[in-house]
Amino acid sequence: MGETGRVDNASRRPEPLELAARVQERIRDVARLGVAFSGGADSSVLLALALRELGPDRVVALLGVSPSLAARERKSAHEVARALGARLVEIETHEGDDADYRRNGPDRCFFCKQELFRRIDDEVADRFGLTAIAYGENADDVLRPDRPGSEAARRHAVLAPLADAGLTKADVRAVGRALGVPSADKPAAPCLASRVPHLREVTPEILGQIERAEDALHDLGYAVLRVRHHGTLARVELGDEELVRVTGSDDEREAVVVAVRAAGFEEVEIDPRGLRSGANTLAALEGAR
Numbered sequence: 001m002g003e004t005g006r007v008d009n010a011s012r013r014p015e016p017l018e019l020a021a022r023v024q025e026r027i028r029d030v031a032r033l034g035v036a037f038s039g040g041a042d043s044s045v046l047l048a049l050a051l052r053e054l055g056p057d058r059v060v061a062l063l064g065v066s067p068s069l070a071a072r073e074r075k076s077a078h079e080v081a082r083a084l085g086a087r088l089v090e091i092e093t094h095e096g097d098d099a100d101y102r103r104n105g106p107d108r109c110f111f112c113k114q115e116l117f118r119r120i121d122d123e124v125a126d127r128f129g130l131t132a133i134a135y136g137e138n139a140d141d142v143l144r145p146d147r148p149g150s151e152a153a154r155r156h157a158v159l160a161p162l163a164d165a166g167l168t169k170a171d172v173r174a175v176g177r178a179l180g181v182p183s184a185d186k187p188a189a190p191c192l193a194s195r196v197p198h199l200r201e202v203t204p205e206i207l208g209q210i211e212r213a214e215d216a217l218h219d220l221g222y223a224v225l226r227v228r229h230h231g232t233l234a235r236v237e238l239g240d241e242e243l244v245r246v247t248g249s250d251d252e253r254e255a256v257v258v259a260v261r262a263a264g265f266e267e268v269e270i271d272p273r274g275l276r277s278g279a280n281t282l283a284a285l286e287g288a289r
Contacts, residue, residue: 016170035061062088062120089124133157138162213259
């Protein structure tokens with residue numbers, strides 16, 4: 001701060017929309033861009049900025065579809081892309097055929113992203129004349145130890161314009177709100193496989209059971225949640241507001257238990273700690289130290 005009490009502009013952190021302009025600068029020279037798209041806040045904001053900079057004729061949203069993608073999320077992704085005016089192309093991925101993915105170590109996400117980016121390179125890039133691929137990693141993601149998918153992106157030369165421009169998750173949401181992106185404030189919704197403890201095999205049957213349980217809770221009006229699969233036991237993690245709702249009412253708790261049991265679980269526990277994003281991977285990493 002100078003003698004006049006004014007903040008030195010050199011030390012001022014750029015506003016979210018200033019950072020968004022940097023994202024657009026980074027993709028300005030791309031002839032045709034494919035955006036790895038899930039419908040979540042990060043990839044949706046990246047898609048919106050790409051559309052603003054390049055126009056809809058030079059941008060394609062790429063949605064990987066497999067048993068690990070909940071039907072609810074697949075439908076939502078289509079709705080967001082439609083609202084943004086983007087062309088969306090589905091890519092069928094087969095990460096479940098990879099024994100390393102099914103093994104479900106802390107590096108599972110690497111094999112999932114590797115499969116997606118490989119299929120984009122082999123099946124989609126030439127068909128749509130894509131000259132670059134980008135994905136929605138943000139500056140906060142770069143600092144997390146539980147993001148092995150970023151290594152797959154690096155190996156396939158996938159761009160990360162949000163992270164490179166310094167946008168944090170809060171910045172991404174702020175930009176999304178300013179641009180009217182429908183999913184700007186959408187809670188994070190990682191793939192269904194993230195609910196399976198590491199080193200327990202991931203199978204389509206387990207993923208389907210998780211999806212049925214989570215759909216049942218969504219139908220009860222719960223929005224921020226995870227159903228962790230522990231064999232015959234389901235451990236339900238809820239967001240702060242949802243946790244208050246269920247702990248304050250025996251009827252609500254019973255409704256949650258009944259709904260999750262209907263998906264085929266014998267026992268249901270509601271985690272009093274609430275939702276812990278990346279809990280499985282972080283626990284595995286801690287255990288390896």
